[in-house]
Amino acid sequence: MKVLPESFYLRNSVTTIAKQLVGKLLYTHSKGHITSGLIVETEAYSFREHGCHAYQSRMTRRNQIMFGPGGHTYVYVCYGMHHLLNVVTNQAQQAEAVLIRALQPVEGIQVMLDRVNTDTVKRITSGPGKLTKALGIDRTWNGKQLLGTEIWIEEGEKLNTRHLMATTRVGIDYAGEDANLPWRFYWKDNPWVSKV
DNA sequence: TAGAGGATTGAT
């Protein structure tokens, strides 16, 4: 298997990277367990639009990792109880990121079932808050390099472009016009794509 | 330093 190089993340089109991440394999190595899943759903965010935490290049303590170079994780807490995983892209100061919204479980399924406390495989990674729990990711993982031994992404399955769908993003009504951007990408008919 | 709200989820 081939780990995606840093150059994959440093490119300047966050939507291109978000599309290409669908079908890749995301791995974590947490507390002695390897877990992985095929990425089946992503969303792109850019400092150029209202949906993004770093809109107008405003840097805060929370989002500062987005202003670093691509190839790092951006993990933050949402609604006080869910950790969401982003992949930072583009060069330093160009704050862009791809939100990982859903996976199809591949390795370490029993470990993931235990972490989410369920026995239904379909439940463990079919949503952005759930997949971080399944993979053992919390906010201490913010800023980790995606080339390391704890979290990385490998080449996965070649996805027929007919199966790649683009729609509007979820849960960003506050973004006004930019909420209409077709920046959510998902694998058509894959059962792990999150319910909206 | 207080107050408001959120890139969600699962139960009702």
Added chain:
DNA sequence: TCAATCCTCTAC
């Protein structure tokens, strides 16, 4: 449809 739940950002 709604509550859970807490960190972050903003304004005073």
